[in-house]
Amino acid sequence: MENSLGHRVIAASSGGLPVVRADAICKRFDATIALDAVDFDVRPGEIHAIVGENGAGKSTLIRILGGVHRPDGGRIFVSGKPCAFASPHEAIAAGIVTIPQELRLVPALSVAENVALGVLPVRRLGPIALLNRTRMREQARAVLEQLDFHADVRRPVASFGFAERQLVAIAKGLCRESRVFILDEPTAPLEKREVERLFSVLQRMKEQGTAIVFISHQLHEVVAMADRCTVLRDGRVAAISRRGAFSVTDLVGAMTGRSVENIEPVAAVRGETVMATRPDSITRLELRAGEVIGLAGLLGSGADRMLRRIFGIEEPIEVETRGGGRSFKNPRDAIAAGIGMVPGERTRGLVMNQSVRDNILLPNLDILSRIGWLDRKAGDRMVMALMDLIDIRPRAPKLKVHTLSGGNQQKVILAKWLAREIAVLLLEEPTQGIDVAAKAQIHALIRNFARRGGAALVNSSDLGELARLCDAILPVRRDRIVGRLDRAQGLDERELRAAIGG
């Protein structure tokens, strides 16, 4: 049987041999076990989803399949033959294409050049190879038309939006006749209509016998699209099920390993208001001493932006603190008003090539300053006390922070703010990419900060984390807070998902 594209249609789904099979893959980074004997496979004409909480090992798994990391144990088979990829290049040569979130296109080059990059059509003049531009454009146009993408292929990639660029990245893989496509959170930056278009493209590729692996945090997409779903939890396969045999609730249960109900309730001691947006503001937000409040929203909802706006990094929101009402033009103003921030990426929270000590002292230099110079001894005492208090290991203040594990790095960022008397702590994705034990410690630190009279505002894409950690959760849509779910009334993840529109 042949389809419109002239490809032979391979009997879809579950029938064939796995085109890629990973057998008992293990991977550790320093002390952290990222993957522990994980089995995974994908067959021709199958869409296989990978879900899991942050830090569950999803990214590590696809990086191993894509040749970025090498496994410490276990084997990978491509079409039944054992393979060991030394580089992403070898994985691509074996027909496995990974499309990362950042796409990795060359923005300044044309669509045609990007699609053809790696397999440039050439015309030979004796020993000289010349680029055959006409063929390159035709090739690119043909592949892109399969994807329902009709545009001038001579335009630079930079002139297109994300959704179109994503199609260019897929076309680049199709051009190489790749058999396996791995997509890392392909729908996260897309709008609803663009998601539908992407899914119809993936559906067609699947019908042509391509194997597709994708990571998603949008569980309803997984339920709608995937023929099979592998749930990872803390580096192990927590569940694997076929289409029709799983629901969103099942996936959440398998991901978190506990249902949302059985969490120890936190004594809610609500103190005075320490920060609030102006009464006339479109975003009603009030933080009281002793509270941990979550901000939940889909990507692009503005939930993550709201923290940056309070802290003065993006278009400022007017807030009232103990010092009066104002908007902060930069982080320095916000810090002076008693607000601290733990950014989502640790490279933004830490100066990586400097010591633990220097990092902890950085926002506190003003406190330690004695008529122009630093009180070195007071600084050392402050650092040692904090390292003991929040258990940063090893207890070596002169160690450069890039040598620390992710969990300990995150603790150093917290230490920066705990050193001074801040009233409000803003946290972006506080436990992204760190192991379970450190995760629990970070949660305890945040709760302790609140118990001692601070107020924390947390944004996380991990709704389970928010449900476990927060006294109340504020769903955000289009830069507005659209409600409030209190722990007293029970924080239900499904309800929360509905509230944020997911």
Added chain:
Amino acid sequence: MTHRSRLAGQIPLLSLIVLCAVTALLTDRFVSPLNLTNILVQSSIMAVIAMGMTFVIVGGGFDLSVGSTAALAGCVAAMVMLEAGITVGVIAGIIAGALVGLANGLVIAFLNVNAFITTLGTMVLVRGIVFLLTGGAPVSGETGLPGEFIAFGSERLFGIHYLVWAPMLLLAMLSFVLQATPYGRRVYATGGGREAAYLSGVPVRRVIASTYVWCGALAGIAGVMLAARLQSGQPTAGEFYELTAIAAVVLGGASLHGGEGTLYKSVIGVFIMIVLGNALNLLNVDSYWQRVAVGAVIIAAAAAERLRSEH
């Protein structure tokens, strides 16, 4: 901190000691008082420029304009001195240098223009201004620069040249600024991770701009010292100083990525450059080969720094 990394931090000093020892074994003339004094005086002006360069490089930047700035400062100092006396002249020279630095700093930090291009531009532009000011001729007036100023360029205090005292005092003062003040720690943090520093409340733009002001002012001081030594403001003075200074800072272990390096080690780097040139001269190495050797040493030092930072 491990024993090994502490040793690695002393590589510049160890290299200098080995270099001196080998040269001393190969030729008697190296350890003669005349030659050692000569090395100190030659190093003094470059050391002042390299200290300014260290501020900029630790802050994550780069400055190619220091040679031209030194020439400007020397000529301005000489011209003003002839009219208004030594003190005013010296201050005018240093201020001229600081202003060039301020211009660099404002463009780089607040307009986000690439540091390499900006200072390449000011390097050429400032040199042009120097020629416009002087008409291309050395500035020494009809009767020469004031005698006391010239004495500063050649006389000694307690057996050590005034020219050598200057960088010693500056090294002590500025090391304190970089190591022991909140401002200094902010320079390191800004160079090592601009975003992280910003989110920790550091006014990163102002910090970056300030490093160029230090660099310009120090190039100004170096220019004034050079004018004293040459007994005139020379419009062509200071050419290629920027390259020697950058090489010295990197030899001293600073990272061009920013956030690493110390003034003291940069001065060691200056000594390595000067002693190497001196040794090759004493050993009668062909001057063409000298260039090849110096270039190779710079690349080797940068490669060694890369290898060290990858472990």
